[in-house]
Amino acid sequence: MFGFIKNALKRIYSAISSQLATLFALHEIDTATLEKLERILWEADTGIETTKKLTTELRDEMARGVLKTGADLHTSLQKKLTHLVTNPAYTPSPKQRIFLLVGVNGSGKTTAASKLAHLFITQKKRVLFAAADTFRAAAPEQLSIWASRTGATIYQGLPGQDPAAVVFQACEKFKKEEFDILIIDTAGRLQTKTHLMKELEKIGAVIKRHLPDEPITTLLTIDAMLGQNSLDQALLFNESTHLDGIILTKLDGTGKGGIVFAISARIQVPVAFITFGEQLEDIKAFNAEEFVSDLLSH
Ligand SMILES: Nc1nc2c(ncn2[C@@H]2O[C@H](COP(=O)(O)OP(=O)(O)OP(=O)(O)O)[C@@H](O)[C@H]2O)c(=O)[nH]1
Numbered sequence: 001m002f003g004f005i006k007n008a009l010k011r012i013y014s015a016i017s018s019q020l021a022t023l024f025a026l027h028e029i030d031t032a033t034l035e036k037l038e039r040i041l042w043e044a045d046t047g048i049e050t051t052k053k054l055t056t057e058l059r060d061e062m063a064r065g066v067l068k069t070g071a072d073l074h075t076s077l078q079k080k081l082t083h084l085v086t087n088p089a090y091t092p093s094p095k096q097r098i099f100l101l102v103g104v105n106g107s108g109k110t111t112a113a114s115k116l117a118h119l120f121i122t123q124k125k126r127v128l129f130a131a132a133d134t135f136r137a138a139a140p141e142q143l144s145i146w147a148s149r150t151g152a153t154i155y156q157g158l159p160g161q162d163p164a165a166v167v168f169q170a171c172e173k174f175k176k177e178e179f180d181i182l183i184i185d186t187a188g189r190l191q192t193k194t195h196l197m198k199e200l201e202k203i204g205a206v207i208k209r210h211l212p213d214e215p216i217t218t219l220l221t222i223d224a225m226l227g228q229n230s231l232d233q234a235l236l237f238n239e240s241t242h243l244d245g246i247i248l249t250k251l252d253g254t255g256k257g258g259i260v261f262a263i264s265a266r267i268q269v270p271v272a273f274i275t276f277g278e279q280l281e282d283i284k285a286f287n288a289e290e291f292v293s294d295l296l297s298h
């Protein structure tokens, strides 16, 4: 299993890491090296702002004489990128039992809900899904297929029903049947910010009223394949509700791991999980140090 995950991730890193390896092998670096680095980072979706900030700092270190070799560059970049993605860091706790998945159409909410359920079920937890995407007729059915694959239980509302009403009933079931984890799948349609805010507020209020002692963990799915475009959408959610973490999806479809750094710089919400395929196992808690180290040295 571990080998499989490593292989899937390797594809993500390969495009960027092979180019970086050439720079890190240099005995002496100069301004041209940093220009090359700038291009590699930018092409890997790191984003203009973040790339500029990083290379400015590196130029400064070079001017002060602390950055001389490719190896120095490797060490410094590793430190800077790790700092970028651990600031802030996602801190999971056993108190987190209610997970609300939000994100635009097709960004991978339902699949991520199922992968999360799978993770919890392998830890012997009892998982309840709330199928609060009542907008798309096929959505509850899609989630119920995942429920039977993972061994989770599902609470399904009626098509067109108010999502908050579905969440209310799912909360009741969660309490009465003493589930360990509640995962709420929501609709991905992106209307106005006001509408989005209202709907998420309503769902949040229902949970708070019925499960007052339970913290709500809101996770935003971001499609890594969309690159910089996905960030504008992410910003809209960040302005509409409190986000605890990001699930960066479809990393297998891009050789551009740099999006992780762009997210951290632009929206200051920690990456909590990454997904990299369509199987239930294709999810991993995000580990900044490991991610950066793999990205820089595969
Ligand atoms: N390759 C790959 N495909 C993924 C991944 N995660 C999700 N997908 C695919 O992306 C598509 C959309 O995923 P969903 O989970 O249905 O997305 P959603 O956000 O629930 O979409 P809506 O309910 O329409 O808003 C599906 O075809 C998934 O199989 C991933 O990590 N890698």
Ligand SMILES: [Mg+2]
Binding pocket: 109, 110, 111, 133, 139, 185, 186, 188
């Ligand atoms: Mg869905």
